Amino acid sequence: MNYAYQINEIKSLVEHYTLKSSFSPNDLSANTNTEFKKAAYHLFYELIKLKSLRIYQEPNHITELFGLIKQSSFQDRIEKKALAHVEYWWLEWYFALEMDEKINTEKNNTAMSYLSQSTQHPMRKHELSHYAKLFAALPMPVCNVCARTGDILRVNQRFVDVFGYTVKDVPNLNIWWQKAYPDIKYREFAKTLWDNSLQLALKNNNDIPANNYRVSCKNGSQVMMEVSGIDIGEEFLAVFKDATERLQAEDILRDMAFLDALTKIANRRRFDEKLTHEFERAKAYEGSLSLIILDIDHFKEFNDLYGHVAGDTCLYDVAQKIASTVSRPEDFVARYGGEEFIVLLPQTDKQGALFIAEQIQKAIENLAIAHEGSFTGFLSVSMGINTIDKCTASDELNFIKAADSALYYAKRQGRNCIALSAN
Numbered sequence: 180m181n182y183a184y185q186i187n188e189i190k191s192l193v194e195h196y197t198l199k200s201s202f203s204p205n206d207l208s209a210n211t212n213t214e215f216k217k218a219a220y221h222l223f224y225e226l227i228k229l230k231s232l233r234i235y236q237e238p239n240h241i242t243e244l245f246g247l248i249k250q251s252s253f254q255d256r257i258e259k260k261a262l263a264h265v266e267y268w269w270l271e272w273y274f275a276l277e278m279d280e281k282i283n284t285e286k287n288n289t290a291m292s293y294l295s296q297s298t299q300h301p302m303r304k305h306e307l308s309h310y311a312k313l314f315a316a317l318p319m320p321v322c323n324v325c326a327r328t329g330d331i332l333r334v335n336q337r338f339v340d341v342f343g344y345t346v347k348d349v350p351n352l353n354i355w356w357q358k359a360y361p362d363i364k365y366r367e368f369a370k371t372l373w374d375n376s377l378q379l380a381l382k383n384n385n386d387i388p389a390n391n392y393r394v395s396c397k398n399g400s401q402v403m404m405e406v407s408g409i410d411i412g413e414e415f416l417a418v419f420k421d422a423t424e425r426l427q428a429e430d431i432l433r434d435m436a437f438l439d440a441l442t443k444i445a446n447r448r449r450f451d452e453k454l455t456h457e458f459e460r461a462k463a464y465e466g467s468l469s470l471i472i473l474d475i476d477h478f479k480e481f482n483d484l485y486g487h488v489a490g491d492t493c494l495y496d497v498a499q500k501i502a503s504t505v506s507r508p509e510d511f512v513a514r515y516g517g518e519e520f521i522v523l524l525p526q527t528d529k530q531g532a533l534f535i536a537e538q539i540q541k542a543i544e545n546l547a548i549a550h551e552g553s554f555t556g557f558l559s560v561s562m563g564i565n566t567i568d569k570c571t572a573s574d575e576l577n578f579i580k581a582a583d584s585a586l587y588y589a590k591r592q593g594r595n596c597i598a599l600s601a602n
């Protein structure tokens with residue numbers, strides 16, 4: 180794995196999206212192309228995974244990598260613009276990862292933030308004495324408040340640009356709270372959070388720890404802001420940082436923790452969570468819940484005959500096929516283990532589950548993956564089904580066990596077979 184590989188991956192992503200006829204740089208700057216952004220995050224995730232496996236041959240430096248791409252064949256204006264966005268997202272992605280790590284390591288420590296830690300630098304006091312000069316040039320919204328009276332002494336231009344309020348609009352904290360947090364309940368929550376942060380600042384070298392706030396702007400729009408600051412005795416300085424993109428990145432990270440890397444469907448961890456949730460729901464509402472466990476037949480032989488790479492591709496194809504066959508939004512598909520998959524079907528009785536299992540069987544038959552070790556000459560699967568309804572006394576473990584027993588019954592019947600649990 181080397182730079183050329185990484186460059187090509189990024190290039191093909193950019194090319195793929197810029198080739199789309201509907202695509203224009205204006206779409207990008209309006210930030211509407213979330214599909215592109217998601218695909219970029221997905222790519223970063225793959226590249227970062229490679230890095231963590233330590234199979235990079237060269238030292239990896241993001242700027243250097245993008246520098247190399249820029250020198251190469253990216254001539255077209257649209258492609259350059261798209262590439263600039265991908266570069267920006269990559270930096271953002273690394274930032275989100277760093278934040279994630281920090282949040283995790285800081286959980287056991289005092290609640291210090293990335294921003295507030297940076298202010299512990301020995302230069303901080305010196306910088307503070309000169310903050311007035313820097314104030315106007317700061318790239319993030321900043322406001323300076325008299326701690327005693329609550330008067331807002333000054334805001335910088337970025338503050339006006341982002342929120343739309345000038346000092347005339349928000350001359351003191353009382354008015355700021357009302358305008359920036361019009362919802363009374365949310366305002367109470369935000370005030371308490373901020374007061375607690377100010378208390379913490381007294382113990383924390385005057386750094387006001389960062390928290391996220393949903394701020395309402397003058398034009399009625401809302402922005403998620405990470406607000407931290409510095410208590411400087413008579414006054415304090417509140418520093419705002421746009422948290423929208425980071426929170427979205429964290430959401431994607433969270434989703435990825437539940438994704439199976441090979442098959443790109445949900446993993447076992449996600450299934451365990453989902454099962455607990457659906458099981459409780461089915462019990463509470465006395466609804467039915469069905470579970471299909473699916474196992475590829477003679478998969479060891481498939482690997483032996485065609486190799487592990489073909490085996491991996493086959494797992495991906497089967498997983499995607501199952502996922503596309505099961506179509507109701509509440510239905511759920513996951514990789515359960517090696518060549519085993521799970522389909523969880525809320526509000527579905529035995530007959531319904533059998534119907535879905537037959538659909539899956541047909542869909543896999545249609546994939547027509549050659550398998551010389553199989554009786555039919557093609558890859559097949561076996562499935563076990565279990566259903567609970569209001570009359571069934573079962574717990575999660577027994578629910579799975581019964582489906583598993585049905586699966587092994589299906590295997591004993593000669594495979595390429597569906598069996599229903601006797602429950």
Ligand SMILES: Nc1nc2c(ncn2[C@@H]2O[C@H](COP(=O)(O)OP(=O)(O)OP(=O)(O)O)[C@@H](O)[C@H]2O)c(=O)[nH]1
Pocket residue numbers: 441474475476477478479480482486487488489490491494516517518590594
């Ligand atoms: N290529 C590949 N193979 C895997 C993966 N996970 C599990 N396997 C293989 O799947 C095979 C499962 O073998 P067995 O449990 O004996 O099952 P089987 O050969 O399918 O036999 P039956 O289930 O009885 O039909 C093993 O050889 C595993 O190495 C994977 O991620 N990729």
